[in-house]
Amino acid sequence: MAKATTTIQQTLTYQPHHGDWLAANQALFNRVASFYFDVIQAHCNVLDHPNKEALTILELLTHTTQRNSNPVMPLSDIAEDIPAYFRRAAIHAALGSAHSFHSHLEKWKQRKEKAIAKGKTFHVRPPVPPRAWNKSVTLYQGMWKDRTDNSIMIKVWTGTCWSWINVRITGRELPLDAELGSPQLIRKGTQWWLHTPVEKQFQNPGKIEKQVTTNLETKICAVDLNISENIAVCTVQTVEGTILATKFIKGGDEISGFRKRQLGRIARNRRKTSIIAKGEQDNIALWKMIRQVDEQCAHRISARIVQFAKQHEASILVFEHLGNLRPAKGMYSRRGNTKRAYWMRGRIFTYAKYKAYNTGIVTSRVSPRNTSRECAYCHNLIARYNAGKPAEGYTPGAPLAACGACGMKGNAxxxxxxxxxxxxIERYHPKEKPQALRRVSKDTGVIVSQDAKNKKEPSIPSVRHADSNEHGTAQDVVFRMDEHASDIPTQLRLFNE
Structure with missing residues (x-):
C-alpha cells in the first residue's frame, strides 16, 4: 500500500474579539518555540536523538513536575500553565528549525573546508539562527474537540487565560475515507484558516522501471508544456508504441494576454513617479491579481492533465525536465510575461505530480534535448513551419512539422x-543511437537550421532549453500524423479531443 497526503483548507468564521485571541495564541506559540530553540542550542546533543526521545529530554530540561522540581531552564519563565499538547507542538516546531539550521551550518563548514584546502578565499557568510519566529500553531488532539462539518471547538490563549472558543468552518468538506492529521491555524492577512492534512491509502502503482519492462501494455501519458495557445499537449501511448489518444489543452493566449495587460499597467504606473520605495511593494492589487490567475490556471491545467491520464488508464505521467529558463530580452511587459509563463509551467508540473500520485499515477521527467526537432516516427530532424509556408527550415514556435525522410506531416x-x-521507453529499453541525432543531408529536401549559426547564443543552451521553449501554437484544426513505415508498430489512430 502507498500513502498520499493532501491539505484541506477551510475558512474560519468567528467573533471580532476572537481574532485578537487567535493572534495572541500564535504569538505565545512562537515565544515557546523560540525558547525551546535556545534550549536546543545550549544542548546540541539533543539533536542526535530521534524526535520522540528528544521531546522527552527537552521536557526534563524545562518542565516542572513533582519529580523534576528544579529544571535546568524552566519554561515557567515564559508563561505559566502551558498545556502539554501546546508545549509539545512548540517543541516539534523548534526541533524542525534546529535540524534545518544545523544541517545548513554543517554544509557551510564543509564548503569552507574544501575552499581552504584548495587555497581559495571563502566569502560565503555562515547561516544564522532564526531572527524572528512566525510559526503557525499546530492543534494536537487535546487542543480541539467536537469537530463537525460546520464547526470546531479550539483551546486558545486569550492573552490572560486559556479559553475554549467555538468557530464556524466553511469550505471543502473532509473526505470520509481518509485519516485526518493535526490541523493548523493559518493566518492569511486578517483572516484565519484551518488547514487539515489528510492521508489517503491506495494500491502502490509500482516503480516505473518495473511497469515499463514487465508489461508492454503499460500506458504512458506524455505531456509537452508550452507558453503558446496550447499550454499542454498530452498523448497516451503504450510501451510497445501504440498511440491511443491525444488532447490539446488550450487557453495560453488568453492567460498571456491578461498577464501582459496587467504588467503594462504596472509599467505605466511606475513611469508616473520613476521611484519605487525601498522595502515596499508597489501595485499590490495588480501583482496579487497576476499571482492568483497564474495559480488558478496551474491548478486547472494540472487537474485536466491528470483527468485525461486517468480516463485512459495511464499509470505513468512523463514531462520534460526543463531547468532554469530565461526569457529573451525585450520590453518589460513581454519579458516579465514570458518569465511568469515559465514559472507557471513549473507549477503545472509540481501540481500534476502530487495530483497524479493521489490517483495512483507515478510521474517522471526526461531530457528536453531535441524533443521539438526530432521526428517521432523515423527519428530524423524535422522541418517546422507555419501554415501557408513551405515545409522547410526550422521556425521556433511554428505549429506544423514535416519530416523529409519519412514524409510525416502533422502538429509539431x-x-x-x-x-x-x-x-x-528508451531509458529502460536502450537501442542504438537513433538517426534523429544525426544531421540530415541537404538532398533530402528538408533544410534544417543549425543552432551553431545563431549569433545570439551558443548551440548547446539553445537545444537544451528546447528551442527557447516555444514549441508552437496549434491551429484550431487538429492535425494527425500520417502512417509511415518506421520501427514503431502500427499506430492506432483516434480522433483528438
Whole structure:
C-alpha cells in the first residue's frame, strides 16, 4: 500500500474579539518555540536523538513536575500553565528549525573546508539562527474537540487565560475515507484558516522501471508544456508504441494576454513617479491579481492533465525536465510575461505530480534535448513551419512539422509529446543511437537550421532549453500524423479531443 497526503483548507468564521485571541495564541506559540530553540542550542546533543526521545529530554530540561522540581531552564519563565499538547507542538516546531539550521551550518563548514584546502578565499557568510519566529500553531488532539462539518471547538490563549472558543468552518468538506492529521491555524492577512492534512491509502502503482519492462501494455501519458495557445499537449501511448489518444489543452493566449495587460499597467504606473520605495511593494492589487490567475490556471491545467491520464488508464505521467529558463530580452511587459509563463509551467508540473500520485499515477521527467526537432516516427530532424509556408527550415514556435525522410506531416506539439513518451521507453529499453541525432543531408529536401549559426547564443543552451521553449501554437484544426513505415508498430489512430 502507498500513502498520499493532501491539505484541506477551510475558512474560519468567528467573533471580532476572537481574532485578537487567535493572534495572541500564535504569538505565545512562537515565544515557546523560540525558547525551546535556545534550549536546543545550549544542548546540541539533543539533536542526535530521534524526535520522540528528544521531546522527552527537552521536557526534563524545562518542565516542572513533582519529580523534576528544579529544571535546568524552566519554561515557567515564559508563561505559566502551558498545556502539554501546546508545549509539545512548540517543541516539534523548534526541533524542525534546529535540524534545518544545523544541517545548513554543517554544509557551510564543509564548503569552507574544501575552499581552504584548495587555497581559495571563502566569502560565503555562515547561516544564522532564526531572527524572528512566525510559526503557525499546530492543534494536537487535546487542543480541539467536537469537530463537525460546520464547526470546531479550539483551546486558545486569550492573552490572560486559556479559553475554549467555538468557530464556524466553511469550505471543502473532509473526505470520509481518509485519516485526518493535526490541523493548523493559518493566518492569511486578517483572516484565519484551518488547514487539515489528510492521508489517503491506495494500491502502490509500482516503480516505473518495473511497469515499463514487465508489461508492454503499460500506458504512458506524455505531456509537452508550452507558453503558446496550447499550454499542454498530452498523448497516451503504450510501451510497445501504440498511440491511443491525444488532447490539446488550450487557453495560453488568453492567460498571456491578461498577464501582459496587467504588467503594462504596472509599467505605466511606475513611469508616473520613476521611484519605487525601498522595502515596499508597489501595485499590490495588480501583482496579487497576476499571482492568483497564474495559480488558478496551474491548478486547472494540472487537474485536466491528470483527468485525461486517468480516463485512459495511464499509470505513468512523463514531462520534460526543463531547468532554469530565461526569457529573451525585450520590453518589460513581454519579458516579465514570458518569465511568469515559465514559472507557471513549473507549477503545472509540481501540481500534476502530487495530483497524479493521489490517483495512483507515478510521474517522471526526461531530457528536453531535441524533443521539438526530432521526428517521432523515423527519428530524423524535422522541418517546422507555419501554415501557408513551405515545409522547410526550422521556425521556433511554428505549429506544423514535416519530416523529409519519412514524409510525416502533422502538429509539431503532438510530435514533441510523442518523442517525450519515447524517451522514457528508451531509458529502460536502450537501442542504438537513433538517426534523429544525426544531421540530415541537404538532398533530402528538408533544410534544417543549425543552432551553431545563431549569433545570439551558443548551440548547446539553445537545444537544451528546447528551442527557447516555444514549441508552437496549434491551429484550431487538429492535425494527425500520417502512417509511415518506421520501427514503431502500427499506430492506432483516434480522433483528438
Amino acid at each position: 506539439d503532438r510530435n514533441a509529446s510523442l518523442v517525450i513518451g519515447q524517451r522514457l
